[in-house]
Amino acid sequence: MNAISLSRSKENMPILGAFEAADWMCSLRKKHEETYAHCVRVAMLAEKLADQIELSEKEKKSLMRGCFLHDIGKIMIPTEILDHKGKLNDTQWKIMKLHPVLGSEIVGAHPGIEEEIVLTVLHHHERWDGMGYPYNLRGEEIPFFSRVCAVVDAFDSMLSDRPYKKRKTIEDAKAELKKGMASQFDASLVDIFLDMPNEVLDIY
Numbered sequence: 001m002n003a004i005s006l007s008r009s010k011e012n013m014p015i016l017g018a019f020e021a022a023d024w025m026c027s028l029r030k031k032h033e034e035t036y037a038h039c040v041r042v043a044m045l046a047e048k049l050a051d052q053i054e055l056s057e058k059e060k061k062s063l064m065r066g067c068f069l070h071d072i073g074k075i076m077i078p079t080e081i082l083d084h085k086g087k088l089n090d091t092q093w094k095i096m097k098l099h100p101v102l103g104s105e106i107v108g109a110h111p112g113i114e115e116e117i118v119l120t121v122l123h124h125h126e127r128w129d130g131m132g133y134p135y136n137l138r139g140e141e142i143p144f145f146s147r148v149c150a151v152v153d154a155f156d157s158m159l160s161d162r163p164y165k166k167r168k169t170i171e172d173a174k175a176e177l178k179k180g181m182a183s184q185f186d187a188s189l190v191d192i193f194l195d196m197p198n199e200v201l202d203i204y
Contacts, residue, residue: 024106025068028075032082035074038156043068044203045152052192053148066120067149073103073121097133100125116145124149129183147186151177151193154185159204170198 029036046067050060074082077099081092088096104122107113123137123146130138142150158173168176174194181187 024072024075028072031075032079034160034162035071035082038160039068039071041156041160041203042070042149042152045156045201046148048196048200049148049152049189049193052196053189062114062116063120063145063148065114066117066124066145067152069103069107069117070121070124070149070153071099071103072106073099073101075106076102097125101134116143119143120145120149122146124153126150127184128186132184142186147189151185151189154180155193155201170201 025036025039028039043064046063047060050063055063077096081088081096084092100122104118107121108118120143122134123143126132126135126137126142126146127150128139128142128147130136155173155177158168158176159170161167177185177190178194181190
């Protein structure tokens, strides 16, 4: 399975399987191309990290599906919030923080979707120190795939131009991940991620 296929049309989204989330991802792409592209890159990075932590093929596919779908809830977030320049105000931030729950409801509504995928979407913004959202889970309370997603999601966000910030270099992004070890991220996963050469991580 090649993660680059995620960037193509619904008919070429084998990673999603035969369920209607492909329709949601097509709608997300129409609404906000950059969020869709971010989801593609996060799945690609997850595949690279999965190879280092020796997941089974089935586990790797589930992880990649969860990471590809992790921001699907943003289809319900107003575009003016997604594209807001500068810091969000309290009301905007409360709305933005709804996207993991909204996304898990979208994905979880489809019979047969693995629980691990729903949980990846729901908990990808939890933090190791319990200061994340939506449920303030901490440490190993956070599902493993969600912890993986948190690392690769943050890395890609730092390597992407956003309306409110310029992209970092790979080295700067790695340094930020290192700062977040044992506070924001699972330190063992960050260690493995940081050991990967820049050539492997440079999908940009």
